[in-house]
Amino acid sequence: MRNIRLKISYDGTRYQGWQRQKAVESTIQGKLEHILTKMTGEEVEIHGSGRTDAGVHARAQVANFKTECRMTTEEIKEYVNAYLPLDIAVTEVKEASERFHSRLNVVGKRYIYRVWNSTEHNVFERNYVYPFVGNLNLEKMRKAAEILMGTHDFQSFCGRKMKKKSTVRTIRKLDIEQIGHEIRFTYEGDGFLFHMIRILTGTLLEIGTGEIQLEALPGILESKTRENAGRTAPACGLILDEVFYD
Amino acid sequence: MRNIRLKISYDGTRYQGWQRQKAVESTIQGKLEHILTKMTGEEVEIHGSGRTDAGVHARAQVANFKTECRMTTEEIKEYVNAYLPLDIAVTEVKEASERFHSRLNVVGKRYIYRVWNSTEHNVFERNYVYPFVGNLNLEKMRKAAEILMGTHDFQSFCGRKMKKKSTVRTIRKLDIEQIGHEIRFTYEGDGFLFHMIRILTGTLLEIGTGEIQLEALPGILESKTRENAGRTAPACGLILDEVFYD
Numbered sequence: 001m002r003n004i005r006l007k008i009s010y011d012g013t014r015y016q017g018w019q020r021q022k023a024v025e026s027t028i029q030g031k032l033e034h035i036l037t038k039m040t041g042e043e044v045e046i047h048g049s050g051r052t053d054a055g056v057h058a059r060a061q062v063a064n065f066k067t068e069c070r071m072t073t074e075e076i077k078e079y080v081n082a083y084l085p086l087d088i089a090v091t092e093v094k095e096a097s098e099r100f101h102s103r104l105n106v107v108g109k110r111y112i113y114r115v116w117n118s119t120e121h122n123v124f125e126r127n128y129v130y131p132f133v134g135n136l137n138l139e140k141m142r143k144a145a146e147i148l149m150g151t152h153d154f155q156s157f158c159g160r161k162m163k164k165k166s167t168v169r170t171i172r173k174l175d176i177e178q179i180g181h182e183i184r185f186t187y188e189g190d191g192f193l194f195h196m197i198r199i200l201t202g203t204l205l206e207i208g209t210g211e212i213q214l215e216a217l218p219g220i221l222e223s224k225t226r227e228n229a230g231r232t233a234p235a236c237g238l239i240l241d242e243v244f245y246d
Numbered sequence: 247m248r249n250i251r252l253k254i255s256y257d258g259t260r261y262q263g264w265q266r267q268k269a270v271e272s273t274i275q276g277k278l279e280h281i282l283t284k285m286t287g288e289e290v291e292i293h294g295s296g297r298t299d300a301g302v303h304a305r306a307q308v309a310n311f312k313t314e315c316r317m318t319t320e321e322i323k324e325y326v327n328a329y330l331p332l333d334i335a336v337t338e339v340k341e342a343s344e345r346f347h348s349r350l351n352v353v354g355k356r357y358i359y360r361v362w363n364s365t366e367h368n369v370f371e372r373n374y375v376y377p378f379v380g381n382l383n384l385e386k387m388r389k390a391a392e393i394l395m396g397t398h399d400f401q402s403f404c405g406r407k408m409k410k411k412s413t414v415r416t417i418r419k420l421d422i423e424q425i426g427h428e429i430r431f432t433y434e435g436d437g438f439l440f441h442m443i444r445i446l447t448g449t450l451l452e453i454g455t456g457e458i459q460l461e462a463l464p465g466i467l468e469s470k471t472r473e474n475a476g477r478t479a480p481a482c483g484l485i486l487d488e489v490f491y492d
Binding site for chain 1 (some may be wrong): 255256257303323324327328330332333334335336337365366367368369370371372374377
């Protein structure tokens with residue numbers, strides 16, 4: 001049986017996230033499975049590298065599916081893109097080894113969170129940034145980022161109680177760049193908990209405004225209590241930028 | 247009386263173009279005048295550098311208005327942006343000389359027309375490109391662009407019968423670049439007729455596909471007959487990029 005690997009871009013604005021739900025049409029996975037099932041005549045199930053929440057975007061989500069279908073990878077790409085709506089695109093279709101699994105084989109991910117820090121709207125990218133008005137102390141935010149980097153128990157930055165599974169993760173990179181009116185957060189790590197990047201970003205913004213003291217951050221981490229961290233930044237500013245495999 | 251000059255960006259998708267109509271809320275001019283009238287308590291009338299059609303975008307439209315209001319340019323910018331919807335932004339507010347008029351003083355304009363030449367959707371910029379699937383002979387299109395450059399009577403490329411006014415215009419620049427899947431047309435000239443850039447682009451695309459022969463182009467220009475030129479390319483791919491003044 002063939003194992004096909006896809007790279008997918010999407011604007012998450014209109015969707016209930018990646019993962020299939022009963023209302024098939026409102027998720028990215030649902031849209032893709034619907035088209036692939038029609039294309040192959042098989043009951044196709046696709047595996048994504050992970051879920052993205054409702055409203056979150058992806059530049060390069062990775063997914064795979066098994067099929068007996070004989071179409072070339074180029075033909076599959078043309079077919080799927082012809083049926084996808086304009087806010088989803090398959091950007092790459094490749095043959096994968098039989099053992100490849102988009103989620104189980106992930107060794108890391110990169111997410112970008114874009115904050116638009118101006119009263120002047122970002123007209124052309126307004127759906128991909130979080131408009132945040134207010135003065136931000138970037139120096140303090142970057143010091144906070146240094147504290148957050150590395151391996152920690154991120155329970156305080158997890159939007160869901162995790163009773164059995166580990167909440168220890170490693171952040172390999174946490175860059176905060178200023179590009180004109182934009183403050184761009186780049187996160188790279190082995191994996192991220194539910195809402196983790198949005199809570200990290202929300203907390204960093206509150207450190208930037210002074211609502212949370214930089215000095216309080218180590219204690220917030222150690223407390224393993226969600227309520228001690230900052231707000232969850234909105235989905236619209238978040239994009240899954242890259243998924244890494246060995 | 248003060249004369250205030252504005253630079254404005256907008257995503258034209260939701261609007262009936264620049265020019266005020268009865269339904270005030272559906273034009274860019276209408277939106278701006280509504281806010282400025284509220285701000286100043288005066289009946290503000292703004293003059294744009296020219297109209298843009300329904301669905302056409304602008305990176306830097308220029309407009310001016312007269313007022314007795316005492317707010318600083320920075321305060322005006324903050325006020326207007328606070329009331330504008332997310333798809334319109336005022337990016338610059340300046341004091342202009344008493345004689346400055348956004349339309350009468352224009353010495354040139356630059357428009358960009360973006361064609362997306364792939365079956366793979368441009369997910370994040372889908373509202374700003376014209377998706378056009380088909381093979382394009384760029385070499386022929388560039389030769390056609392050379393023929394179109396310079397000073398000509400562009401009656402064949404005007405979407406409206408002009409009985410009294412001159413239809414002679416000068417195109418100073420007509421570049422066709424390939425940037426990945428995008429074919430980007432850059433037009434600079436002293437002024438452009440109604441639908442002129444969209445008809446020029448539609449004609450260049452038909453020369454690219456071979457529907458119109460390159461050799462026929464001089465005759466199309468000379469015929470001064472709209473029906474001989476190509477189709478009008480859709481509004482969504484067009485953006486007013488810059489307005490030039492002395």
